[in-house]
Amino acid sequence: MHSPTPTHRCYARVDLAALERNLGRIRSALPDDIRYISVVKADAYGHGLRPMATRLMQSGADAFAVANVNEAAELRELGHGWRILILGPALPEEYPLIFQYKVTPTISSIEEAIALDRLAEQKKQTLEIHLKIDTGMGRSGVWFEQAEALFETLIKCGNLRIHGIFTHFSSADSDAEYTRLQRIRFLDTLARFKNFDISTLWIHADNSAGLESFNEHSPFNAVRIGLLQFGLPPCEGSLLESLKTEPVLSFETRICLLKQLPKGTSISYGRTRELTRDSRIAIVSAGYGDGIPRSLSNCGEVIIRGRRCPILGKITMDQTIVDTTNLDEVAVGDTVVLLGKQGNEVITADEFAERSGSIPYEVFCSITKRVPRIYQTDRPAS
Numbered sequence: 001m002h003s004p005t006p007t008h009r010c011y012a013r014v015d016l017a018a019l020e021r022n023l024g025r026i027r028s029a030l031p032d033d034i035r036y037i038s039v040v041k042a043d044a045y046g047h048g049l050r051p052m053a054t055r056l057m058q059s060g061a062d063a064f065a066v067a068n069v070n071e072a073a074e075l076r077e078l079g080h081g082w083r084i085l086i087l088g089p090a091l092p093e094e095y096p097l098i099f100q101y102k103v104t105p106t107i108s109s110i111e112e113a114i115a116l117d118r119l120a121e122q123k124k125q126t127l128e129i130h131l132k133i134d135t136g137m138g139r140s141g142v143w144f145e146q147a148e149a150l151f152e153t154l155i156k157c158g159n160l161r162i163h164g165i166f167t168h169f170s171s172a173d174s175d176a177e178y179t180r181l182q183r184i185r186f187l188d189t190l191a192r193f194k195n196f197d198i199s200t201l202w203i204h205a206d207n208s209a210g211l212e213s214f215n216e217h218s219p220f221n222a223v224r225i226g227l228l229q230f231g232l233p234p235c236e237g238s239l240l241e242s243l244k245t246e247p248v249l250s251f252e253t254r255i256c257l258l259k260q261l262p263k264g265t266s267i268s269y270g271r272t273r274e275l276t277r278d279s280r281i282a283i284v285s286a287g288y289g290d291g292i293p294r295s296l297s298n299c300g301e302v303i304i305r306g307r308r309c310p311i312l313g314k315i316t317m318d319q320t321i322v323d324t325t326n327l328d329e330v331a332v333g334d335t336v337v338l339l340g341k342q343g344n345e346v347i348t349a350d351e352f353a354e355r356s357g358s359i360p361y362e363v364f365c366s367i368t369k370r371v372p373r374i375y376q377t378d379r380p381a382s
């Protein structure tokens with residue numbers, strides 16, 4: 001186990017055992033025959049692709065999904081045989097890499113199908129693909145009303161083999177009715193694919209928010225899970241609502257300077273805050289250059305010695321100013337929790353996101369590369 005050292009002024013602890021437990025909990029809440037496609041795009045949502053994917057491989061993931069062929073290439077180095085689905089459209093220049101790294105592209109158009117089929121023919125290979133259907137997200141995928149034509153084309157492409165068909169929900173966490181409409185569009189579209197047995201394919205729609213597709217009659221047999229495995233609580237109303245997941249990442253920094261300042265002193269750039277009392281302020285060793293959003297200026301909180309302390313003034317690139325006047329004791333070197341738990345206090349990714357006007361996805365992706373990720377297998381002793 002690696003512990004933070006004094007050189008770690010700002011770091012993210014990533015608990016691999018918690019990741020494994022989360023995956024186990026999610027899996028055991030889903031029917032046994034559902035394939036688990038672990039979504040590890042954007043460096044596993046900022047947690048670090050390699051350690052996360054390695055642990056997920058050991059913990060029961062069936063396949064992986066990433067955003068693009070670069071991410072797929074990095075993941076491929078960890079092991080052969082794992083299916084890696086690229087969720088987004090590939091650029092034509094990237095097509096050869098799809099073959100080189102043996103990854104599964106997502107196809108949304110007839111042009112992509114024809115170009116990849118031609119390339120597969122040149123290489124004398126059969127390429128497995130997933131067909132994506134746009135049922136109302138307006139992003140990648142073939143519009144559902146045009147899906148039959150693309151499907152017919154794919155059937156005729158002798159060097160392509162359909163391995164899966166999927167769609168993506170735009171509002172799984174906020175609009176059950178629209179999600180139902182998307183689901184119906186998807187199922188109706190599948191029903192129009194005649195003379196082809198789709199029961200052997202991977203059929204998937206649900207992400208972390210929408211896990212509710214499964215009953216005996218539904219053709220869905222796979223899920224694509226990202227955020228939930230990193231410990232965010234499931235959405236209300238989802239099939240897994242009662243599932244308990246644990247946060248995998250905590251974001252911490254240290255106090256590097258303490259000082260007493262008189263009432264009336266203005267704090268940080270732009271003088272947006274004036275002390276209303278004599279104060280003991282702490283300078284903490286992280287700022288927006290590490291991923292503390294500037295929108296937390298004057299409104300964020302941190303945890304020091306198990307108590308919440310407010311952020312004063314504008315967050316700067318490398319330093320943030322915190323009011324510690326209410327603490328009985330405080331010292332240079334103290335750990336400052338930006339995101340995570342200390343004593344009885346906890347700042348969740350949901351709270352952090354809400355205060356900064358963002359979403360947990362962006363919070364994790366915004367922790368910058370200056371911040372070392374420290375991987376631990378077990379929880380620290382304290």
Ligand SMILES: *Cc1c(COP(=O)(O)O)cnc(C)c1O
Nearest residue numbers: 039087168207208224225226227
């Ligand atoms: C990111 C993504 C997912 C994973 O979503 P979560 O909400 O993190 O579970 C699934 N499918 C697609 C197409 C995605 O882009």
